[in-house]
Amino acid sequence: MLSLIVFLPILAGLVILAVPSSQKQIIRIVSLLAALAQGVLAVLIWRAYDPSLPGITASPGGSPLGSFQFVEKLPWISLKLGGFGSLNIEYFLGVDGISVTMVILTALVSAIGVLSSWTIQKQVKGYFILYNLLASAMMGCFVALDFFLFYVFWELMLLPMYFLIGIWGGPNREYAAIKFFLYTLFGSVFMLLVMIGLYFSVIDPVTGNHTFSLVAMANQANYIKSAILGPDNVMWRYVAFSVLFVGFAIKVPMFPFHTWLPDAHVEAPTPISVILAGVLLKLGTYGMMRINFPLFPEVFHASMYVIGIFGAINIIYGAFCALAQQDLKKMVAYSSISHMGYVLLGLAAGNSEGMVGALYQMFNHGTITAMLFLLVGVIYDRAHTRQIDKFGGLSSYMPVYAAIVTVAWFASLGLPGLSGFISEAFVFVGAFSSVTTRYIAMVSVLGIVFGAAYLLWSLQRMFLGKRKPDAAYDLEVGADGHEHIHFHDWKGKIDLDARELTMLVPLVVITIFLGIYPMPILGMITTSVNRLVEVLTPLAIR
Amino acid sequence: MFELPSGAEIQSIIATLNANLGLFIPEIYLSLLFMLLIVIDLVAKGRKNNLLSIATLLGLAGSIFFIYQQHHLPAGEIFFGMYVLDEFALFFKYFFVLSGMLAVVITMADEQFESEVKSMGEYYALIIAMVIGMIMMASSADLMMIFLSMELVSFSAFILTGYFKRNPRSSEAALKYLVYGAVSSGLMVYGFSLIYGLTAQTNLINISSELSLHGYDPLLMILATLLILAGFGYKIGAVPFHFWAPDVYEGAPTPITAYLSVASKAAGFALLMRFFYIAVPHGGPVYEDILGINWVSLLILLSIASMIYGNVVALWQKNVKRLLAYSSIAHAGYILLGIIVMDAFGTQATLFYLLSYFIMNFGAFYVVILIANKTGSENLEDYRGLGKKMPLAGAALTVFLISLVGLPPTIGFIGKLMIFSALLAKGSIYLWLALIGIMTSVISLYYYMLIPLNMYLRESPGSEEKNMDPGLIANIIMAVMMFLTIYFGLFFQPLSDFAKYSSPMFGLKLY
């Protein structure tokens, strides 16, 4: 099941490989079908998932497999190493409450991404092959339970992303692409060292060999005391934790490692921005929840304060930078920096409310930011500019668009009744309840105001008031005597057309529904998160 | 003063030789192939047909059979300790024969030869000669044998480098290669002579036992080690013995560049490992600390210097061949990491890395040649927009390059993984080395990605619509190599097991 959902896009990519590149429509449809199939599988998984099973094992002596679901565990590679028993790498997939949420999100966002890729005209074949490769890699990251496998998927994402930004991107795309590549690789290579170090420090209780299994690694009882990352080797454990954290923080992205994000977003084509903000950023925080924290619980417990401070910086700093942007897309990019700050803050809280909030925020940010970038793309397609000052009074002329924008914007600023609010609220509840991050939370609350500030301001400048003299569109009085606008060289519908609606409406519905009744998602994640919190609390406190 | 041997002794000597000849069949076969090729050339009057190349391919392929025969033979020395036969040697025999075949294949693809040279006569013969030399390098256990085989390789390499006689760069490369090679091998021989003076032995195993038995002057020993290292280092092209490499790689015919950068480098490593693992005494109570540490620290310096220098300078290259030359210097540094570890795992990692380097580097050079055939240039600027014109070539080159960077799911990643695992398996003492390796590999990403960047992200200046299809066979070969790069990146068990099987050396007391 999981293998299928992971490798479906790659299969689609192979099919596309066979299609002649002139048959653009067929190519699109093939990948759309793959994405839809993925979505169906995701729904099946969601229905079949048993929310009562926590996943990782909390206490020493727990089952070495944990209680993951849809587990697929095949021996992949078992090498004889000179001197060192054997190197066992397993093809080990499985989901718990934390990853199943992300699986659903990934399926959703990549399906929508395919739809929004419909307008891509340049080298369609190559585009969709890379796109499908990317989709598979992302999905793989979320379901892999073997560190080696995870790392393979993790690195596999970089190359398609590099090309997708670099070939189909904006004017300054080469710079953005190579910057993204170098940044993220820089983060992940150190992960490689930590991975090896962990491998030599952990023993699989069943086979007695060293193992890459994250489940075994998450159980402190499996560590060799004197090994390089064993309990005795405190310094190296701290180093490893920090290195891993930086690796993931670059993906998040966390201040001060965030500068690749605005460039990447501004240059990337709309669907790629959607994927990037919707799923890729989540991989950073997901990695923290899956690998970074449970493997080094005591280090995490010692550094909650630092993480919280960085989260606060992200929230406030991102909000302020967004406030200053003239480019709408850049503003949205900074806003997602700010929103990922909430995730960091919630994780730093280290208690259930905070972690649930963080995970839920990951999901909601995925859907909401996807919506934001799609909307930016809509206006960019028409006006060929994203300068906020080039617009004004749009809501008179594009009512549907304006309505959806309003929903998305308010969802992004955390309005109650929309999903973003609940996650942010839980993040704050958790962060405030934990003594460590209480004061940090009190500071970060300012983020709510500034978030509202930049969003409302941009909303006013673009949609309210009247047309600005130097606006990117003209007014003309239509047959019915009302004023209409028309964009230069835009033949399509002025307001949203059917394709754009099919992309946006589901997201709007999800946002509203999850804002009113969050249990469909929360119900799945709570058990696992509670267990995670148990694992993270040192035995002394537990 | 030396009394002549008696008849009985001569009898026994001849008997031993006859007995040992059986263990020498592949080399003999290859030598016969060498002469055969010359004869064929004389017969064919250097007409430009593929007869020679096909013959070479088949001949080399045939040799694999004889090498395979040797698996069941017991490891041991022959010719009075001049020469050994063990799994380690067998590994390199396969390695060199295969690289010889690939060199031939690449040569067949390279159209520069039509324009540059009239007759391919001795070209293939020399490739065979190099194969023989390298095989002997990998399996020689005596200083004299080492020297002879090295010179055999070097001389063939000199000629092959200068094979484009009317091409100034080729000739210049040959000259530089010659002078530099001659000097460093001269220094090496001088080092040999010092060791001979210290131990009165030329056989590695005896040298080792002599050294650990009686003492020696550490100063003299380090001098000898340095001089010998000059010789080996020049073969593996590690900093600071690398200076010849960029110029030679740039000037030489591309197939030869690939051949040198993979095969003769590997031969150098084989020699290095055998010499230092066997000749230098380990674990001896007294000398462990003096010599054992010294040469390891020397190698550490070499590897750090190579990794940093190679990657950093490569950032500035505009010529793809030269860029790959610097990258090969950097890779020498990575391979040295595996040797430094000094245990079975390290050896296994080194051998595996050599295998991965074999596939990806030959692949890269092959694509470079195919592109040069069409564009007639190896400059980065001329790679613009090639991604659309030669889709398969572009994709293949990209795969080889990310494999050279060491990104999954390619074989290069596994190679790096095993090297770093070997380092970390030692605990935290070599962690800093691993860190340097990691950092430099990040740097390397940048210049490797310059090539796909030019191929895909930029439009070609002139939109001349000439046929860019490299042809069916070339495509197939590219596809196969690309597939192997990825396949072995995911299922590397067979290669790794083979490397493990080949790690033991005859007379090795290290592990």
Place this chain on the structure above:
Amino acid sequence: MHSLIQLSIVVLLLPLLSFVILIFFNRRLPRRGDFIGVGILGTAFAISAYIFWSVIVQTYDPAFRVAWDFTWIDLGKVPGIGPLQIKMGIVIDNLTAIMLAMVTLISLLVHLYSTGYMAGDKNYGRYFAFLGIFTFSMLGIVLSDNLFSIYIFWELVGLSSYLLIGFFFEKDSAADAQKKAFLANRVGDIGMWLGILILYSQFHTFSFEQIYANLAAGKFAMSNAWLTAAGLLLFMGCVGKSAQFPLHIWLPDAMEGPTPVSALIHAATMVAAGVYFVARIFVLLTPDALHVIAFIGAFTAFMAATIAITQNDIKRVLAYSTVSQLGYMVLGLGVGAYSAALFHLVTHAFFKACLFLGSGAIIHAMHHEQDMRWMGGLRKHMPWTFATFTLATLALAGLPLTSGFMSKDAILAGAIGFANVEGGGVYYLIPALGFFSAMLTAFYMGRQIWLVFFGESRTHLKPADNHHHGHDAHSAHGAHDDHHGAHEVHEVSWNMRAPLVILAVLSVFIVYSPNPLDGAEGWFMKMIRTPATVVGPANHNCAALPAQTTSPLMAEALPAVETHVATDAHAVSEVEHAAAKGEHAFADPRQAEIAHAAHAAHFPAIYISSIMVVLGISFAGIVFVFRIIDPDKTAEAIRPLYLFSLNKWYWDEIYQATFIKGSVLLSKILSWFDTNVIDGIVNGVAVLVRNLAFANNSFDKYVVDGLVNFTAFSVNTTGAVLRKLQTGKVQTYVALLLVVLFGYFVFYFTRLIY
């Protein structure tokens, strides 16, 4: 589930239904579906009227309370806490019932009124949809039984007020105002949110009942300072919503919205929600917190009154009077006159709504002329409006026989009593400010009445330059607006008149109390009793009878004692009632004292306030009617003061200069920092490298652009330096080789020797 609960849920959801129908289908419906909005609200009002009837009239019980809740979010078994659920729920008690009726009634009236006022607007349907969602959220605030849901609906009313203020979004002023309103409210909300967090972090629940029970049981682990802080932070929510100082600035600008909206949201209901919320959390406010609240209320009342004097826009005068009246309510809560404050809330809701609708009628008739200077003489043209407007004005000014008189008087009495109990001194400032503002209120309302209704029409005096003042309000009306000077002013139609009448009627004393002088005899103040504090003597200096207060049962037990006292309290005469009120059992002796003193100060309060009101009105008469003092000359005479008041104490300017400019500047700085420092190490370095001599320009510029950070820079420079070693001369190579060998040899040699 109690039947009342079911009914209240229906009431809650009906407006939402109207929103959903109208937002999607209004263009397909006849008359843009306004009848749906009115009809649904009518139903809602009918049901809540029934609830009111059964709660207040039938079961005449101060302690009446039914609650119901359901699990909204289940966090499972949380480590360290155990099973944790977040519940949503509904509570109905007297206060709720009254608010329910009030909100639905006013909303219904405004719906009805709007059918006339907004007729012909191009977004007519959307307007009613927004009214629907507002009513829904407001009812949500009224009904919810926990802090979390209150916060949710709190923000939702903020949203609907945002949408309605900016209803004429083509007007930049409207767009600015809506943003300002939302942000000011957000500031208040984060305070409220932090307060909620403090309480949650202690008890892991949002429910009022459990929080109070825990507090009463003394389970609050943090220091009392934190508790006070919690109270004040929660109060910040009220500061934002009820436009108290220092967040009052948004309310006057909110008048950019349609006038009925101002009546509904920014006069009657939403702004009062802040007061309602403080009443809900009254029991956890520590005395210190209460003091702060009292002062803020008093100051707001005074400041707004002074500003209202000089405003010329008819709606702005009312807006500031609203702020001032809200100040009264907050003051009342601060001084512990709980029921009085809520009483004033209700009375004010009716007469202020009436005033706004009246002014709306005037503006409508004047074709969106809002400046009082160009009005006048409307008495003859609009008799209905005149009558109702005057009545409501009297109520606002607080003349006897009006509802406003009773409630305001009760608050002021409480203030005096409070000052007495707290030992005078600075505390007398509070009643003093209260009384002075009463006078100012009378004065500016008198001024307004005169300017609008009496004298001769001054429309022709209006200079042309600020002609457009009210013009572009309605794009729809803009068409026939240009020649309004000659246009005949006419009375508004019935659907706008009826609400005025109803509201005016509701401003008469008899509705609330048989005795025009004492609201305390009315059903309202009998039904709404000051609840027992849960933070009382435990941390109050005059700690008496701790045993009583520490038991959580106290809050329940006391009203029980209460009931029989209350039920026969109609008959008993004033004095006995005083006795009854004296032993009106309070958990907290402080509350008891204040209530007692307040009762004692009842008549003095009446006297003083009446005097003040008379003074105010007569002064207005002197100035504007008989022109004994020329207002303009006086304005000139005290110009600084006049300007100070006219410019609203310069609050907007101050905030503009400090916070807004500040944060925009900061954002500019930070984003500069982001592009030039953090990321700009990239570009700056790139330039640097380009200029470095050794870097010949031929190399691929992306080497430079690719430098992601300083390491990359050093990497490249080292590369640039190292590659110089590759001279191309083989002899150099040999030399270098030997240098290296010899160097290491020497190094080793020295190491060997030492």
Place this chain on the structure above:
Amino acid sequence: MEHLIPIGLNHYLTISALLLGFGLFAVMTRKNAIVVLMGVELILNAANINFLAFSKYNGGIGGVMFSLFVIVIAAAEAAIALAIVINIFKIFKSVDISSVDTMKE
């Protein structure tokens, strides 16, 4: 002739060291490619002298054998070298080894 010191191992070693030095010096400084190659020969011969001296000193035949092979190799090397140098002369019209530096950096 007893006043002469008997020639010992060290004398030979000194000679060979000097030869090595001269050889390296020639390789590094001479412009003419031919002379450079002669320098290389010097280096090899220095090694030869060592081998012979040690062989004599230690007794045993290995050193002698080695030096013989070195001589042979040197001859072969000279042949190849001369061929290449002639080619260089054909192309660059000079045998100035320091002028052959078209490829650098």
